[in-house]
Amino acid sequence: MRPDEDVKRLRDYYHLDDPIVMRYFGWASQVVQGQLGYSRQYKIPVQNLVLPRLQNTLILSVPALVIALSVALLLGIVSAVKQYSLIDYSSMGFAFFGFSVPGFWLGLMLIVLFSVNLRWLPPGGIMSSEVGPGLWAQVTDRAKYLVAPVIVTAFTEMAAWTRYTRNRRRPLRRDRSTHPVRLTRPDCPGCNRARSTNPAARAGGTAVPPYS
Numbered sequence: 357m358r359p360d361e362d363v364k365r366l367r368d369y370y371h372l373d374d375p376i377v378m379r380y381f382g383w384a385s386q387v388v389q390g391q392l393g394y395s396r397q398y399k400i401p402v403q404n405l406v407l408p409r410l411q412n413t414l415i416l417s418v419p420a421l422v423i424a425l426s427v428a429l430l431l432g433i434v435s436a437v438k439q440y441s442l443i444d445y446s447s448m449g450f451a452f453f454g455f456s457v458p459g460f461w462l463g464l465m466l467i468v469l470f471s472v473n474l475r476w477l478p479p480g481g482i483m484s485s486e487v488g489p490g491l492w493a494q495v496t497d498r499a500k501y502l503v504a505p506v507i508v509t510a511f512t513e514m515a516a517w518t519r520y521t522r523n524r525r526r527p528l529r530r531d532r533s534t535h536p537v538r539l540t541r542p543d544c545p546g547c548n549r550a551r552s553t554n555p556a557a558r559a560g561g562t563a564v565p566p567y568s
Contacts (some may be wrong), residue, residue: 391424412482416502420509432521447518454515459508466504477503 386393393403430448431522438444471479476483487497 390407415498416505416509419502419514420506423506424510424513425517428517429516429521429526432524434526435518435522444522447522451515451518454511457511459512462511463504463508466507470504477501 364562382392390403394400394407395405398405404477435444435447466477467479470477480501481496482501483496484497487493
């Protein structure tokens with residue numbers, strides 16, 4: 357088959373002659389080059405709208421992700437090591453609570469508690485209008501506005517990662533007293549034998565032949 361016939365078959369198979377498909381590939385090629393288009397509503401390029409919002413998104417999501425992973429990994433590993441303990445039940449209760457509580461409700465409760473009643477945090481916004489000059493003043497002022505949003509954003513992720521870490525670490529911990537087969541050193545020196553700690557398995561003899 358000639359190359360031009362192969363090209364024609366590919367164009368027919370993928371509908372490359374379709375105006376919608378050609379328009380999509382034209383848009384995709386512009387996106388790869390960094391051209392996201394033009395906003396008819398705001399009368400400016402789309403990248404000029406996305407980049408400032410992307411900066412705020414990263415400032416909020418990166419600290420929330422770091423806090424969520426740090427706390428979740430710690431609670432998950434401790435719960436896996438201390439199974440069926442008070443710490444395990446408390447962390448799993450925290451995980452179920454995190455899955456059940458809607459984010460908007462938790463955000464409203466934090467506003468009522470820390471902004472309305474205690475007056476510790478601002479109820480909303482990004483930065484104060486009367487912030488002083490200097491990097492440290494701007495960072496501390498911005499941090500006050502990030503506390504409640506970071507807590508709400510990290511809470512759900514924290515609950516999910518806690519359960520995942522606990523369930524992934526769970527098979528690694530096995531109680532030696534209930535494990536069916538355990539390698540032990542018998543009384544006779546110079547030989548090793550796999551002996552069973554399960555009474556039913558012990559009655560049937562050793563599970564693995566002795567080896568030296």
